[in-house]
Amino acid sequence: MDAIILQTLNGLDKGSAYALIALGLTLIFGTLGVVNFAHGALFMLGAFCAVTVSKLFQLSHKASEATGVDFMGQPKFEDVLYVKEWFGNDLGAWLIDWSVPLSILFAIPIMIGIGFIMERGLIKHFYKRPHADQILVTFGLAIVLQEVVKYFYGANPIPTPSPMAFRGSFDFGVMLGFDPNVIIYPYWRMVYFAFSLTLVGGVFAFLQFTTFGMVVRAGMADRETVGLLGINIDKRFTIMFGIAAAVAGLAGVMYTPINSPNYHMGMDFLVLSFVVVVVGGMGSLPGAVLAGFMLGILESFASLNEVKDIIPGIDQIIIYVVAIIILLTRPRGLMGRKGVMEE
Amino acid sequence: MLGLNRRDFAMLLLVAALALFAPFILNPFPTASGLSQFNAGYPDLMQRFVIFGIFAIGFNILFGLTGYLSFGHAAFLGVGSYSAVWMFKLLSMNVLPALVLSVVIAGLFALLIGYVSLRRSGIYFSILTLAFAQMSFNLAYSVLTPITNGETGLQLALDDPRILDAANTAGSVPVTSLFGLEMRSAVTLDLAGWSFTFSVGYYLCALIMLVAFYISVRLFRSPFGMMLRAIKTNQQRVNYTGLNSRPYTLAAFVISGMYAGLAGGLLACMDPLAGADRMQWTASGEVVLMTILGGAGTLIGPVLGAGFIKYFENIFSKINDSILHQWFSFLPDWMENLLVNIFYPFVGKGWHLTLGILFMLVVIFLPGGLVQGGQKIARKLGFGKKSNSDTPAE
Numbered sequence: 001m002d003a004i005i006l007q008t009l010n011g012l013d014k015g016s017a018y019a020l021i022a023l024g025l026t027l028i029f030g031t032l033g034v035v036n037f038a039h040g041a042l043f044m045l046g047a048f049c050a051v052t053v054s055k056l057f058q059l060s061h062k063a064s065e066a067t068g069v070d071f072m073g074q075p076k077f078e079d080v081l082y083v084k085e086w087f088g089n090d091l092g093a094w095l096i097d098w099s100v101p102l103s104i105l106f107a108i109p110i111m112i113g114i115g116f117i118m119e120r121g122l123i124k125h126f127y128k129r130p131h132a133d134q135i136l137v138t139f140g141l142a143i144v145l146q147e148v149v150k151y152f153y154g155a156n157p158i159p160t161p162s163p164m165a166f167r168g169s170f171d172f173g174v175m176l177g178f179d180p181n182v183i184i185y186p187y188w189r190m191v192y193f194a195f196s197l198t199l200v201g202g203v204f205a206f207l208q209f210t211t212f213g214m215v216v217r218a219g220m221a222d223r224e225t226v227g228l229l230g231i232n233i234d235k236r237f238t239i240m241f242g243i244a245a246a247v248a249g250l251a252g253v254m255y256t257p258i259n260s261p262n263y264h265m266g267m268d269f270l271v272l273s274f275v276v277v278v279v280g281g282m283g284s285l286p287g288a289v290l291a292g293f294m295l296g297i298l299e300s301f302a303s304l305n306e307v308k309d310i311i312p313g314i315d316q317i318i319i320y321v322v323a324i325i326i327l328l329t330r331p332r333g334l335m336g337r338k339g340v341m342e343e
Numbered sequence: 344m345l346g347l348n349r350r351d352f353a354m355l356l357l358v359a360a361l362a363l364f365a366p367f368i369l370n371p372f373p374t375a376s377g378l379s380q381f382n383a384g385y386p387d388l389m390q391r392f393v394i395f396g397i398f399a400i401g402f403n404i405l406f407g408l409t410g411y412l413s414f415g416h417a418a419f420l421g422v423g424s425y426s427a428v429w430m431f432k433l434l435s436m437n438v439l440p441a442l443v444l445s446v447v448i449a450g451l452f453a454l455l456i457g458y459v460s461l462r463r464s465g466i467y468f469s470i471l472t473l474a475f476a477q478m479s480f481n482l483a484y485s486v487l488t489p490i491t492n493g494e495t496g497l498q499l500a501l502d503d504p505r506i507l508d509a510a511n512t513a514g515s516v517p518v519t520s521l522f523g524l525e526m527r528s529a530v531t532l533d534l535a536g537w538s539f540t541f542s543v544g545y546y547l548c549a550l551i552m553l554v555a556f557y558i559s560v561r562l563f564r565s566p567f568g569m570m571l572r573a574i575k576t577n578q579q580r581v582n583y584t585g586l587n588s589r590p591y592t593l594a595a596f597v598i599s600g601m602y603a604g605l606a607g608g609l610l611a612c613m614d615p616l617a618g619a620d621r622m623q624w625t626a627s628g629e630v631v632l633m634t635i636l637g638g639a640g641t642l643i644g645p646v647l648g649a650g651f652i653k654y655f656e657n658i659f660s661k662i663n664d665s666i667l668h669q670w671f672s673f674l675p676d677w678m679e680n681l682l683v684n685i686f687y688p689f690v691g692k693g694w695h696l697t698l699g700i701l702f703m704l705v706v707i708f709l710p711g712g713l714v715q716g717g718q719k720i721a722r723k724l725g726f727g728k729k730s731n732s733d734t735p736a737e
Contacts, residue, residue, distance in 0.1 A: 035466050125707065131466045132412045136635060137706045139628065143699030151688050151696070271477055271624060278470050313486030320474040320481075327471055328462060 002173060002182045007300045009172065013189040013258065015296020016196035020251035021273035022280065022288035023200060024244035030220045030283035031237045034123055035131050037138040040270030041145040042245050045114060046252025047261035048149055049107035051158050054099040057083050098163045100257055107253045108246055115245030119238050142266065150263040162188040162257035188257050195254050199247060200289050206243075207285070216240055220283070275323040281336025291334060295319050351560050354643060358556055362549040365389055366539045373536035380666075381658055386529055386542035387613075388657050392650045393545070393552040394609045399633040399645030400552075400559050401602020405595050406631075407640035408568060410575035414469045414627050415456070415476025419449040419600040421483065421622030423607025425490070428497045428617045435507035436517045438526065438547070438612040442605065449604020450597055457596035461589060464578065476624055483619040496618030519612050521547060526612060544613050551609065552646075555602060560642055562598070571595055603630075632698070636705055638712025647713055655694055662690040 025039045059082050066075035084092030095102065122141065126134045161167070166187040173183035207213035219226045219233040226233045252261070259265070276295055280287030301307065303315035314321075326333060347355065361368065370384030383389070402416055423445035430441035460471040483491040491497055499516045508517070519526045521543075529542035562568050573581050574588050581588050611617055620626070629652070637648025664687050671679040689697045709716050 122703075122707075130410075132410065132469075133706060133710070135412065135466070135469060136631070137703055139631075140699050140703035140706060143695060144703065147693060147696035147699060151693055267625065271473060274470055275474060278467065282466075313482055316481035316485050317478045320478040323474050324459065324471060327467055328459065331463060331467060 002178050003304060003306075004301075005172070005176070006183045006185075007304060008297055009183070009185050009189075011297030011300035012193045012293065013296075014299065015293035016193050017251055017255055017269065017292075018273055018276045018296050019289045019292025020196050020199060021248055021269055022276040022292045023203065023285060024248040024251075025273055026277050026280065026283055026285060026288040027203075027244040027247070028241055029277070030285070031216065031240045032119075032123065032127065034126065035134045035138070036123070037135050037270065038118070038142040038145065039138075039244075039248055040266030040268075040273065041142040042111065042114070042248040042266070043252040043255075043269055044149065044261065044263065044266030045145065046107050046111060046249025047256050047265060048153060048252075049110055049249060050100050050103040050160055050253045050256045051153065051261060053103035053106050054096070054160050057081070057096045057099050059083075100160055100162055100253065103253050104250060107249050111246040111249030112242040114249075115242035116238065118245070119241040123241070142270070146263050146266065153263065155263060157260035157262040159260045160256040162191075166191055166257075192254050192258065196251065199250060203243070203247060204285065212236065212239075272319060275319055277333075279323050279326050279333055281333025284333065284335040284337065287333055287335030295322065298322065345557070347560060347564070351564065351642075355553075355557060355560060358643065358646065359553055362393065362553060365392070365545075365549070366541055370537060370539055374538045375536060380661060383654055383658055384539065386527075386540055386545045388653065389542075389545045390548050390609075390613050391653045391657075393548040394606050394613070395630070395633065395649040395653055396646040397548075397552050397555045397609070398603055398606035398630050399637065399649040400555055401599040401606070402630045402634050403599075403639060403641075403645040404559060404562060404602065405599040406634060407645075408563070408571035408575060409592050409595050411461070411464065411592060411596070412469050412631070413460075413472040413596075413599075414624060414631065415472035415474075416599070416603050416630055417624070417626035418456070418476040418479045418622050419453055419603035420607035420610070420626070421479070421617070421619065422452050423449045423604030424611040424617035424621055425483075425497060425607075426604075427608040427611035428499070428615055429490075431499055431505075431519065431611070431615050432503040433506065435505060436519050437507070438519050438521050441519075441612060442551075442608045445604045445608030445611070446601050447604075449607065450601040453597045453600020453604075454593070457593050457600065461592050461596060473624055473627070476622060476627055480619055480622040480624070483622060491617075491619060493619070496616055499615050519615055548609055548613070551605070555605065556642075556646070563642060567591070567594070632702055634712075636702060636712055638714030641712065641714045644712050644714040651713070652698065655698060659690060659697070660692065660694045664691070 021039060021043055024042070025036060028034055028036050028039070060079040061082070062077040063080045065077075067078050068076050070076040081092060081096070083095050086092070087095060118141070122137065123134075126137060169184040169186045170190065171180055171184050174180050176183070207217055215226065215231055215233070216236055219231075219236065223233055252265075255261075272295075273292075276291045277288055279295065280289070280291030298318055299315065302318040307314060345352065345355075366384045366389065368384075369389065370382045372378040372382055374382075383392075398416075398420060402413070405416075406412055426448040427438075427441040427445040430444045434440055456472065456475045460468055460475065463471060484493055501516060505517075524543055526544040526547065527542070529540050529544075532539045532541070570581075570586075570591050574592060578588055607617075607621065610621075633648035633652050634645045635648070636651060637646065638644025664683055667683045667686055667690070668679065671682045674682065687693070705712055705716075709719075711718075
């Protein structure tokens with residue numbers, strides 16, 4: 001019993017990342033009909049927004065006065081952090097501590113901007129080309145983005161810790177009446193899960209309850225008719241591309257304390273999130289979210305030793321097996337609309 | 344001649360001449376000169392040129408003719424490598440049985456994956472092949488360790504059975520050979536400053552590549568090839584004409600899988616070692632890059648693309664900032680530093696960036712790849728032909 005709860009919890013945070021990336025992917029596919037292989041790179045760029053912010057907060061200069069002598073007898077100058085100098089010691093320390101959540105504010109405009117540039121500059125020219133061309137050009141773009149990041153930040157993972165307040169783990173077991181230390185769960189993963197639920201809820205609310213969202217949904221259903229009604233649907237779809245990029249970026253920002261970001265983290269997530277989209281159904285937003293969480297939890301269950309004893313290696317391939325079965329038996333995915341991308 | 348028309352035969356001769364004289368062509372600079380680092384005429388790299396050429400030719404049979412974009416072809420390459428190394432371990436160090444087995448196993452594997460994947464087309468086909476390849480990669484890393492030796496990779500050992508030539512395993516691990524002709528033996532010819540190396544391994548690879556190229560030319564010109572092109576142009580119409588397109592696409596998939604297996608087997612013959620990273624999906628992406636860059640659907644494009652990327656990977660990536668400083672040293676200092684700073688991100692370790700940009704440019708502006716680019720230039724200069732049977736009709 002305790003193992004089941006623990007694995008469900010463990011699956012949630014991976015599932016959250018899958019769900020967020022897949023949500024953005026399917027948003028782009030549903031609106032623009034573009035298969036975006038560079039979406040993993042957007043996730044990675046978001047993570048590096050967090051790295052940039054924490055690096056900016058760490059900028060320092062040498063103090064003008066010596067504070068003592070070092071062991072060689074030379075006068076010693078301490079490093080003074082700019083944030084501490086400008087905002088005072090306490091606020092400065094707090095800013096550095098909270099750099100990851102604060103990067104959200106920084107990442108939103110940056111990611112929306114990148115999304116705009118990408119759509120207007122490149123993707124726009126590929127609407128009429130076959131899906132294979134879209135895959136190829138975005139694959140090339142992913143390589144370019146990845147290499148640019150590698151040039152500026154190096155190839156090694158860069159640790160970016162979460163705020164002090166969220167380090168350590170929460171003992172779930174005690175709350176549910178189990179022994180202590182049986183079900184423990186890191187605080188930050190809870191935060192990540194809550195954050196992704198909020199973000200998913202926000203995107204759905206935006207699409208469901210605003211006029212803008214309504215027009216976008218109408219455009220997803222029948223682009224031509226909406227265009228004929230005199231609505232500039234292209235402009236709105238471009239904005240949706242920006243939003244999808246921001247969702248992927250924010251998923252990346254908050255993921256940094258869980259796994260130190262490196263330049264190829266996007267590629268690692270890309271394949272899986274494509275599988276998630278296909279399982280959920282191309283173009284279906286609830287499908288992507290559902291499939292993301294489902295596959296995340298399934299994956300963590302498959303890594304239970306009891307399961308691995310029955311079928312060795314199942315934890316490595318479970319997601320692909322599910323995807324293959326779904327694609328062969330129900331090509332429109334779990335919640336895909338009938339007739340959309342069935343062949 | 345050989346069942347080819349004159350143009351195709353000329354092209355085959357051209358490829359044969361290029362392959363035969365590669366040790367000269369790729370070594371244009373004297374060994375002592377500063378430019379000798381651009382020489383690509385050493386056996387290891389030349390072998391890679393032709394082996395990945397075979398891989399790309401095979402991929403082109405699937406993607407160039409039928410339009411099915413497979414993102415999992417590296418799996419067949421990996422399977423080919425593993426089976427070749429197992430043949431070396433169990434039977435003999437002769438490369439022939441190893442190559443035969445790797446082609447057969449890769450073909451069977453492709454039959455299995457193709458049978459399932461080809462039920463879908465378009466993006467779903469890409470994702471299915473991607474999923475299968477990642478699955479094989481993950482399995483090779485974890486559960487199949489008894490067969491694949493996991494992270495370390497499969498290697499030869501002294502106590503392998505080697506049924507056919509157990510007698511000569513004394514002392515050191517034996518080397519791969521073709522009926523006694525060792526793969527790594529080479530003759531070096533020194534000619535007034537130049538040094539050319541002719542290796543047995545390279546010429547075996549080149550010979551096999553020529554055969555593979557010849558088969559692909561015949562395939563492109565055959566009724567079977569026409570059928571595949573018809574599927575690419577409009578599969579629905581083919582189906583409505585009453586033709587079942589599945590067997591044709593499956594045959595193309597299996598053939599291209601066998602090419603990949605052959606390439607993997609050759610890689611193992613040249614260096615008897617097989618690792619799971621050969622099967623990773625980025626490796627599949629590489630062959631896609633090669634084919635598109637050279638020109639998908641053209642005969643010679645994939646070979647050019649493979650050579651181009653492998654040359655970049657091995658030569659371009661060696662340019663570091665001190666070499667750049669050397670090049671621009673004739674300029675004033677500030678200009679030298681500026682130019683070095685501009686070029687530095689694109690060379691050396693950053694060559695992937697150049698590759699990515701180049702690839703994007705090709706996809707955007709030259710869907711026919713470098714071959715199409717060459718033809719365009721040739722036509723501008725006035726000595727191109729009116730119609731070119733190499734270019735895809737679309």
